[in-house]
Amino acid sequence: MELFRTQNLTKIYVTESENVKALNDVSIKIDRGELLAISGRSGSGKTTLLNLLGLLDSITEGDVFMNDISFGSLNNKAKSKIRRDDIGMIFQAYNLIPVLTAEENVELALNALDKEGLMRLGINNKADKRNFCIESLQSVGLFNLENRRPHELSGGQQQRISIARAIVKQPKVLLADEPTANLDKENSMNVIDIIQKLNEEMKLTCIYSSHDKLILESVKRIIKLEDGSVC
Ligand SMILES: Nc1ncnc2c1ncn2[C@@H]1O[C@H](COP(=O)(O)OP(=O)(O)OP(=O)(O)O)[C@@H](O)[C@H]1O
Ligand SMILES: [Mg+2]
Known part of the structure; x- marks a missing residue:
């Protein structure tokens, strides 16, 4: 069963000096339950593609369909609902809030949900x-660390908090943008x-952007980008 489909997806960043075509006519399908990586050299468009799948940026041309819903047809309110309910994201830099504890960082994802989402x-x-937050932390192997703040934890532990935060709401997909880029081999594994x-x-669909050999060896499919096109 298909989860994502992109149709002639094109992204052009407009800057003061030039227009950068970061994605060029990308048409791919991703099924539910897949474990896959988007790979390619630096600047090939991996983050751009992940951001468009995660509704974090605007589409220039073409479209993304998630469960047959066209992102192009959605207003901002509908987009943020999908982002909050269905999409879990993790990043190279963890993006945790330094003044909050591990548990409070995870709870942020639940606090963003509306009544229906909590129900x-x-x-x-x-x-x-x-309980949801503690269980989520335990599911990534973090026990009794819920009251620590990010700077009191290792990089690997911080990234695991960010995974706990991404999955606590039981999203339809986990998008992981170079999650091991700042980690040593042991923490990456x-x-x-x-x-x-x-x-x-959990049959969670997981999509990486990465050129880490360890990640590429762990996935079932690789989509390779070159200069914004699938190759
Ligand atoms: N906000 C932006 N404004 C202008 N150009 C951008 C912007 N973000 C990315 N780009 C350009 O778009 C292209 C694709 O960038 P992207 O970040 O998607 O690559 P990437 O494959 O994720 O690279 P890396 O492996 O270094 O993370 C690059 O040429 C980049 O310079
Ligand atoms: Mg990137």
């Missing part, structure tokens, strides 16, 4: 919310193992 998860009160498990056990 979908069966969250009725503060205690439910806390740890993150890769966690994502592999989420894919196998």
Whole structure:
């Protein structure tokens, strides 16, 4: 069953000095339950493609369909609902809030949900919310660290908090933009193992952007970009 389809997707960044064509006529399909990587050299368009799948940036030409819903047809409110409910993202730089504890960072994802989103998860009160966050942290192997702040944790642990934050809302897809770029081999393998498990056990669709050999060896399919085109 198809989750994503891009149709002649093109992205042009307009800057003061020039227009940069970052994606050129990309038409791909991604099924539910896939574990795949978008690879390619630096500047080939990997982050741009991931950002368009995650509704983080505007499409120049073409379209993205998620569960047959055209992103091009959605207004901003509908887009943010999909972003909040269905899309989990993690980044190279973790993007955690430094003044919040591990648990509070995870809770941010739940606080963004509306009533309907919380009902979908069966969250009725503060205690439910806390349990969801603790369970999410435990599912990425973080036990008894919920009250620590990001700077009191290792890089690998911080990235695992960001995974916990991305998956606590049970999204339809996890988009991971170079999640191992700042990690040593051991911590990279740890993150890769966690994502592999989420894919196998929870059937979570996971899409990486990466040129990390360890990631490319762990996925079932690679989509390669060159100068914004699939090759
Ligand atoms: N906001 C922006 N404004 C202008 N050009 C941009 C912008 N973001 C990216 N680009 C350009 O678009 C192209 C694709 O960039 P993108 O970040 O998608 O590449 P990437 O494959 O993720 O690279 P990396 O491996 O270095 O992360 C590059 O030429 C880049 O310089
Ligand atoms: Mg990138």
